[in-house]
Amino acid sequence: MRPVIYVLSFLAVLALGFWAYREHYDTRQVLREVSGLNAEIASLREALALQRAEWAYLNRPDRLRELASLNFERLGLMPLEPTQFGDAANLSYPAVEEFFGDINNSVMVTGQLNPEEEPL
16 A cells, blocks of 8 residues: 555656646746836837927927918918907807706606605
8 A cells, every 4th residue: 555655646746846847937938928028018118208209399389380380371370379269258158948948847746755644
């Protein structure tokens, strides 16, 4: 009986060793993939920061004003001025009936306030 237990124990140790060996290399492979993904994320963030900086540079008000004046004949763009904007007091609001239509203020209520009372 003891030799069978020894053989089974030896086979169990071999199986666990093989499993640990495979898990070790699988873990190393996943860690390499994660480090590659982190490097890719870092490069994409750097590219995004560069594009945001370029967008901010290209959207400078003085540059846009100069481009609008250079291309005035072709595009017909007018420079923005504070007088072009209106006040909220100048806005016209739609009538209340347009929103609510044909709703009257009466409310139909059914039921009883007190259960002891007789129904109407």
